[in-house]
Amino acid sequence: MSGYLLSEGELLLKNTVRDFADKELVPRAAGYDESQEFPWENFKGLAELGLLGLGIDEKYGGSGGTSRQVAIVGEEIARGCASTATTVLAHLCLCAHFINMYGTEGHKQQFLPDLATGKKVGAFALTEPGAGSDAANMQTASKRSNGGYLLNGTKTFITNAPEADVFVVMATQDRSLRTRGVDALIVEGDSKGLTVNTLKGKMGIRASSIAEVVFEDCPVPEENRMGGEGEGFRETMQVLNASRIAIAALCVGIAQAAYESAVNYAKQREIFGKHVADFQGIQWMIADMATQLDAARLLTMRSATLRDEGQPFIKEASMAKLYASRAAVELSDRAVQIHGGVGYLAPTTAERLYRDAKVTEIYEGTSEVQRLIIARQILESDVF
Ligand SMILES: Cc1cc2nc3c(=O)[nH]c(=O)nc-3n(C[C@H](O)[C@H](O)[C@H](O)COP(=O)(O)OP(=O)(O)OC[C@H]3O[C@@H](n4cnc5c(N)ncnc54)[C@H](O)[C@@H]3O)c2cc1C
Secondary structure: OOHHHOOHHHHHHHHHHHHHHHHHHHHHHHHHHHHOOOOHHHHHHHHHOOHHHEOOOHHHOOOEOOHHHHHHHHHHHHHHOHHHHHHHHHHHHHHHHHHHHHOOHHHHHHHHHHHHOOOOOEEEEOOEOOEOOOHHHOOOEEEEEOOEEEEEEEEEEEEOOOOOOEEEEEEEOOHHHHHHHEEEEEEEOOOOOEEEEEEOOOOOOOOOOEEEEEEEEEEEEHHHEEOOOOEHHHHHHHHHHHHHHHHHHHHHHHHHHHHHHHHHHHHHOEEOOEEHHHOHHHHHHHHHHHHHHHHHHHHHHHHHHHHHOOOOOHHHHHHHHHHHHHHHHHHHHHHHHHHHHHHHOOOOHHHHHHHHHHHHHOOOOOHHHHHHHHHHHHHOOOOO
16 A cells, blocks of 8 residues: 555554565465465564554553554565465454453453463354354354353364464354354363364465364353353454454455566566567556555555444445455466466466465355345445
């Protein structure tokens, strides 16, 4: 984004993260993609910069901060390594921010300092084999037992689960109540009856880990519930509304990296005695990429600004995620195209970005679900 749209402090933050990404994340991105290992070095480096505490209250070890700052940081991390951005945003925006928003004073004191400093890894477990877009159809049950709960059920596609020390888990006490029967529980990774089965073979963001998480009579103390009984689904929707802005920013970061790789290649590759960038057909592609990239970023920053100002932002956050995820997919496709055959083979950056981009139209609410949210917000409002 041009400097004039960011404050001086925001620009400084952006440049700091960009420098870190250029020195640390970019050089390791292809290796992590190849090895499919959790990006520990990146995670620890970002923790040292204090970035894992963004949006978490300072009294719990965080660095405070706005949605705009989270978006700026999310974009710059994703520009360097989309796997790392997915890892960090699941840890921060889904797990730590959930506890920051809905945890008791005791939860915050117990869990946030270690999450904010990266000593512990967080995960968020909502999706099940039979409940993705239809999340309220969940089967994972929290039955009352000895003054606490016993968890039984299976979550799937849970980012960071293989490494996670702290899980925020949604479970239902009564399926017939659908959204009103769900509790938000904090479950520690070493709990009895919790098994993690790592899933491999992702198309992209391959260094970001995911797993199936199985609960078999897993005991959870009653005091680990966040909010009142049956309030977990409403809380989840609030957390997802906010984290959608960060995911839109992640998409902008992928799109930015694709754009840079395409422009750089077009300016240096010579064919027919000219640079690829000299052909008008390629220039039009680049012009469209630049326009789409700016539009995605502006939508993202608008939704972040609205949230920071305490104004309604749900429709705008879904628009940003819907548009920016398409931009990430289309710009990475154009980047491969501009590279020709080279773009089809690893370790070209464009090839990795092309694979990394697709998941953004699926996770944290598919593009179809974003359209449902946008339409509902329009149709339920008097002002449209
Ligand atoms: C890499 C990765 C990481 C993930 N990380 C996490 C995580 O950390 N925690 C977590 O809880 N989950 C996570 N997920 C799960 C993710 O959020 C779900 O995959 C997603 O919400 C879609 O659910 P589903 O896969 O069950 O698809 P389904 O719900 O089965 O959808 C199938 C298709 O139907 C479409 N569809 C659904 N409803 C409608 C409708 N009303 N109208 C039109 N079309 C519709 C969908 O858009 C999709 O195209 C992750 C997934 C992936 C792939």
